[in-house]
Amino acid sequence: MLPKRTLSIAPMLDWTDRHYRYMARQITKNTWLYTEMINAGAIIHGDPNRFLLKNECENPIALQLGGSDSADLAKAAAKAAQYGYDEINLNCGCPSPRVQKGAFGACLMNEVNLVSGCLNAIQDAAPNCDITIKHRIGLDKQTEYQPLADFVGELARSTNCRTFIVHARNAWLDGLSPKENRDVPPLRYDYVYQLKQEFVDLEIIINGGITTNEQIHQHLQYVDGVMVGREAYHNPMLMKSWDAQFYGDTTPEITYDELINRLYDYAKIQLAANRGTILRHMARHYLGLMHGLHGARTWRRMLSDADLLKSNRAELLLEALAMVREDSH
Numbered sequence: 001m002l003p004k005r006t007l008s009i010a011p012m013l014d015w016t017d018r019h020y021r022y023m024a025r026q027i028t029k030n031t032w033l034y035t036e037m038i039n040a041g042a043i044i045h046g047d048p049n050r051f052l053l054k055n056e057c058e059n060p061i062a063l064q065l066g067g068s069d070s071a072d073l074a075k076a077a078a079k080a081a082q083y084g085y086d087e088i089n090l091n092c093g094c095p096s097p098r099v100q101k102g103a104f105g106a107c108l109m110n111e112v113n114l115v116s117g118c119l120n121a122i123q124d125a126a127p128n129c130d131i132t133i134k135h136r137i138g139l140d141k142q143t144e145y146q147p148l149a150d151f152v153g154e155l156a157r158s159t160n161c162r163t164f165i166v167h168a169r170n171a172w173l174d175g176l177s178p179k180e181n182r183d184v185p186p187l188r189y190d191y192v193y194q195l196k197q198e199f200v201d202l203e204i205i206i207n208g209g210i211t212t213n214e215q216i217h218q219h220l221q222y223v224d225g226v227m228v229g230r231e232a233y234h235n236p237m238l239m240k241s242w243d244a245q246f247y248g249d250t251t252p253e254i255t256y257d258e259l260i261n262r263l264y265d266y267a268k269i270q271l272a273a274n275r276g277t278i279l280r281h282m283a284r285h286y287l288g289l290m291h292g293l294h295g296a297r298t299w300r301r302m303l304s305d306a307d308l309l310k311s312n313r314a315e316l317l318l319e320a321l322a323m324v325r326e327d328s329h
């Protein structure tokens with residue numbers, strides 16, 4: 001049986017690729033992982049291996065799709081099911097102008113019937129996968145609760161989607177960059193709590209600006225799950241107590257030594273596989289691992305040093321760990 005979505009790591013373009021996810025999975029076994037948003041068209045017309053290949057250990061894992069053409073989404077979902085994804089998530093929260101031009105992402109919040117058709121098409125094409133949606137609380141300067149509730153209510157009525165991941169701020173489609181759209185529109189956690197009160201049978205997951213385990217505990221009093229994005233990337237070891245704290249899992253927490261050794265073994269295999277992976281592709285996701293520890297700067301410096309990385313030796317990870325240890329004596 002799959003674990004609950006009590007905790008999940010947010011989909012993040014360019015960040016939550018399979019190398020990051022492999023590391024995250026070593027730190028927490030139960031937390032749900034999400035891929036970067038993948039355009040449905042890219043899966044259909046490109047090389048599906050490039051977009052869908054994942055490590056066996058990554059489950060439970062969701063593929064996040066971007067798109068608004070239900071036929072394309074269905075084809076992409078059918079492919080994803082073959083690769084062993086547990087969940088397919090539709091992106092209705094991305095505000096980037098490039099995405100708006102393709103008429104998907106956050107602007108879909110204005111098109112509930114279209115979204116409903118897309119979710120149903122995905123479900124038909126991948127009947128064994130959970131189907132979920134990630135969206136905002138509203139668009140532009142629209143600040144009422146009711147349109148949000150109408151959006152969720154209509155999708156709950158017209159589709160089998162039972163899991164709603166809500167980034168608790170509006171998307172401002174004009175004038176803000178995607179980065180600003182993750183910080184500037186104010187957070188309204190109360191709207192997400194209200195959704196859970198109104199739709200008790202739905203699984204409501206809260207996202208946005210959550211950075212500590214205390215905050216996670218707080219939110220879990222009101223909603224079913226918490227999705228963490230940037231903090232899980234910049235400070236991955238935040239997750240080492242999650243299995244015990246939030247899933248009652250008694251397996252001991254992974255130690256830094258054990259983790260770096262596993263990453264070393266992984267890097268050796270990836271480099272030998274000859275699929276074009278270089279050490280930097282993996283090491284760039286490991287920079288935050290020592291966050292808050294003495295030696296964090298040494299670690300970051302070594303793993304981002306172009307000359308050291310050039311040699312493409314997995315041993316660099318062990319050497320950097322040894323330097324960190326030396327620093328802390």
Ligand SMILES: Cc1cc2nc3c(=O)[nH]c(=O)nc-3n(C[C@H](O)[C@H](O)[C@H](O)COP(=O)(O)O)c2cc1C
Pocket residue numbers: 010011012013014015036037064091093094134167182207208209210227228229230231
């Ligand atoms: C670098 C980066 C890339 C992102 N890419 C996506 C994406 O592909 N799909 C998506 O739904 N959200 C994306 N997001 C938004 C996150 O999933 C999340 O909603 C947002 O960062 C707020 O959560 P946080 O405050 O915990 O980071 C991205 C965020 C960042 C920082």
